[in-house]
Amino acid sequence: MQHQEDALAAYVDAVRAEDGALAVILVGSVAQGREREGSDVDVYYVVDEERFDAETAAGRFAWVDRWGLDYPGSYIDVKLASPAYLARAIESADDPTRASFLGARIAWSAVPGLDETIRRIVELPAGAWDERVRSHVAQARLYGGYFLRQAVERGDEFLRRHAGLHLALAAARAALAASHVLMPGPKYISALVRTVDTPRGFLEAWDRVVSDPRLEDAEVLLRLLEELLPAPLAPDEALSTFIRDNELAWLRGTVPAEFW
CATH class of the missing domain: 3.30.460.10 (Beta Polymerase, domain 2)
Structure with a gap:
């Protein structure tokens, strides 16, 4: 104006x-x-x-x-x-x-x-986007398949909420990366994830994980995430990718993947 x-x-x-x-x-x-x-x-x-x-x-x-x-x-x-x-x-x-x-x-x-x-x-090179998808899917697997399960087994409500929101963020980041879309900040995620192509049922599972993270919904979301991967990601690869991009970010002089 x-x-x-x-x-x-x-x-x-x-x-x-x-x-x-x-x-x-x-x-x-x-x-x-x-x-x-x-x-x-x-x-x-x-x-x-x-x-x-x-x-x-x-x-x-x-x-x-x-x-x-x-x-x-x-x-x-x-x-x-x-x-x-x-x-x-x-x-x-x-x-x-x-x-x-x-x-x-x-x-x-x-x-x-x-x-x-x-x-x-x-503008990021195309190869960087593929690597981001793999990193965010690895992060989703750890939060949704490991930390969330531990939270449920222990009755740890904080960890359940923490794991659920981190799973949702990683899943959304993977979907954005698959569409070559930058993430302006967490406050934009809920709207932005609805503007990119996602597998059928993804958004419904994503919403359920955000509102009340449960293992059955996490499993659905994780299964749908596999469709976004540019190449298969073996379990050991996912673990190493998660460790590299999150727990060892300090060693590599980077920031954890969720803050990319």
């Missing part, structure tokens, strides 16, 4: 002369054309490495600017970035970071090739 575009232009005018300022990238609902009347304006503010290091050393990674200056309830939701930050995001950013650049628009830039950098952040 025009009032958000005016707010963005005012923000760019306010920061482009600042020391170290390099670019402003519009993201979020305004960039994607799904803003509401009172939506805020989300941006990445790209600065040089010297300023990025100084800001982040002081604990400043994000902030709100121009609160209430442009239209009622308005503000600019700012996340800090630098050229090195963006380059590293291409290689190793998690899904919420990658997804935040979907539909991004450069409002102003002094960074050559910034459009190409953004494109590479949101």
Whole structure:
């Protein structure tokens, strides 16, 4: 909407002369054309490495600017970035970071090739998607076939709920990965999993696991997940994949698979 575009232009005018300022990238609902009347304006503010290091050393990674200056309830939701930050995001950013650049628009830039950098952040190679499916299915098997069973046998209600939600998340992540869809964050999962192709009965089983995780529903969901696998995943492979991508993430310098 025009009032958000005016707010963005005012923000760019306010920061482009600042020391170290390099670019402003519009993201979020305004960039994607799904803003509401009172939506805020989300941006990445790209600065040089010297300023990025100084800001982040002081604990400043994000902030709100121009609160209430442009239209009622308005503000600019700012996340800090630098050229090195963006380059590293291409290689190793998690899904919420990658997804935040979907539909991004450069409002102003002094960074050559910034459009190409953004494109590479949101696109993963095909082989990476297949590996994600295998990893998420392995995670689902452990939570649905092992931890959930232990919870039921022990009468551990916390573990039952924990295992059920982790099974549901892993199953949804596998379905998204099979359709090459990034996961913007957990709050989007319930809606997003309904927008991708899933085996017949998947969503019904998924909903039951979310609301009241039981072994019989977990078994149905796990059986349907097998249809998403690009190649068979033997039990020992699933266990090793789970250990590698979750329990040994610290050793590999990564994060657990559910946070990819």
